[in-house]
Every structure is written in structure tokens, then in C-alpha cells.
């Protein structure tokens with residue numbers, strides 16, 4: 574059990590709580606300094622970093638290009654979150670939530686801002702009519718699983734990953750809580766993928782692109798060092814088979830390389 578903590582009546586922010594992200598996170602929103610974002614030559618301007626949430630979008634853009642959709646050409650601008658680039662006035666104008674990934678589409682008038690990785694995937698899928706099933710049932714399944722991933726990322730990233738890799742110490746209570754939930758989610762996926770090649774059925778879609786950088790890379794031991802062993806990931810054989818197949822796609826290989834953290 575973690576040391577008991579006596580709740581104050583009103584919580585107040587302590588500047589340095591320890592852990593990897595304590596120096597960048599604070600309980601307020603908005604721009605912290607003035608700086609415009611660079612704009613390259615293509616209609617699509619991506620402001621991101623090669624973390625799992627960023628990789629979802631670069632995988633999709635590379636899949637579109639692989640598919641011959643030239644209008645999906647994009648400029649990728651690296652946002653170094655540890656350097657607080659996400660708090661510039663330019664970035665906050667594209668995403669008031671100050672998180673990567675964020676996208677500007679200058680092909681529309683006025684230009685369109687898109688933030689939240691799931692929203693960006695749906696935006697690109699609708700814009701280019703690709704990687705989202707047309708069949709009603711399959712389409713709904715795709716959205717189901719995309720939302721499932723968006724809702725599970727805080728458990729895996731913010732919860733398990735934070736306490737397994739980034740917290741200043743290892744605390745049993747949160748690690749037990751989040752490990753149990755991550756394993757349950759891996760089991761959900763494993764049972765689903767037992768009978769179908771992709772998460773919505775026979776069609777590779779934005780739902781697979783959203784899940785792969787998190788759960789696919791987790792079972793491949795590419796997210797949070799040592800986590801695959803800790804989670805006994807070997808037993809999720811259907812997730813591993815699905816992830817290994819997706820990992821060989823040329824667009825996925827390229828998408829994982831874009832905006833790699835320095």
C-alpha cells in the first residue's frame with residue numbers, strides 16, 4: 574500500500590512533484606510565450622512528435638501516400654514537448670489543449686485546425702475516403718474501436734506507463750491498479766483478434782492505426798522498457814500476430830520514423 578496521504582481541503586500545486594513530466598505540466602492552460610508555427614509548402618501541416626499518439630497520424634498520412642493519394646503530402650514539424658514547444662501561442666492556436674498531434678489543413682477556406690489524434694484520423698479518413706469501412710456495420714465497428722483506443726490510452730499511457738516508467742518511485746497501489754486494467758484491455762484485444770485479421774474484420778483501418786502504436790508496440794516491447802515482460806505479453810498471441818503483420822507495412826515503417834524524439 575502506498576503511504577497514506579492526508580487530503581487538504583483545497584489542493585494546491587507544488588512546482589516540482591518529481592518524475593519525468595513534472596517540469597512541463599502545470600494546472601493551467603493557454604500560451605506561455607509568443608511564437609508562430611512554421612508553415613511549409615503543402616496543404617497539410619503536421620505539428621507533432623513521434624510518440625504513440627503522434628505515430629497514429631504519421632502512419633495514416635504515410636498509408637495515404639502509399640495508396641497514391643498525393644494531396645496527403647504533408648510537412649512534418651517537430652514539437653519537442655520536453656522543451657515546452659506545445660505552449661507557444663502558435664501551437665495553442667491549433668490545439669488549445671497543448672498536446673501533440675495537431676494538424677492544419679490549408680486546402681479549405683478558411684483553413685481547418687484539427688486536434689486529438691482520433692479526430693485527426695477520422696478527418697483524414699473522411700477527407701480522402703480511405704481506411705474507414707463503407708459498410709454500415711464495419712464503419713460503426715471501426716469507430717467503436719477507435720473510441721475504445723482513445724479511452725484506453727490514458728490508462729496505458731497516463732496510468733500504467735506513468736507509474737511504471739516515469740514516476741519518481743515505484744508505488745504498488747497505482748501499478749497494481751493500472752497493470753490489471755492494461756492486462757484486461759490486452760485480453761479484450763486478444764479475444765477479438767482470435768477470429769479476424771484486423772480489429773474491425775477483414776479491412777485494415779484507422780482503428781488498427783490507432784491501436785498499433787500503443788498495444789501493438791507494447792507487446793513487441795517497444796513502449797516502456799521492460800513492460801512486455803512485466804505484463805507477460807507473450808501470452809497475448811493474437812495481439813502479437815496482428816502487431817507483427819502491421820509492423821511490416823512500408824507505410825507503418827516510415828510513419829514510425831517521422832518526428833522521432835531527439
Ligand SMILES: N[C@@H](CCC(=O)N[C@@H](CS)C(=O)NCC(=O)O)C(=O)O
Pocket residue numbers: 597598624625626627654659671672673674688689690691
Ligand atoms: N488525447 C490526446 C492525447 C495527446 C497527448 O497526450 N500527447 C502528449 C504526447 S503523447 C503530449 O503532447 N504531451 C505534452 C504535455 O503533456 O505537455 C490525443 O490522442 O491526441
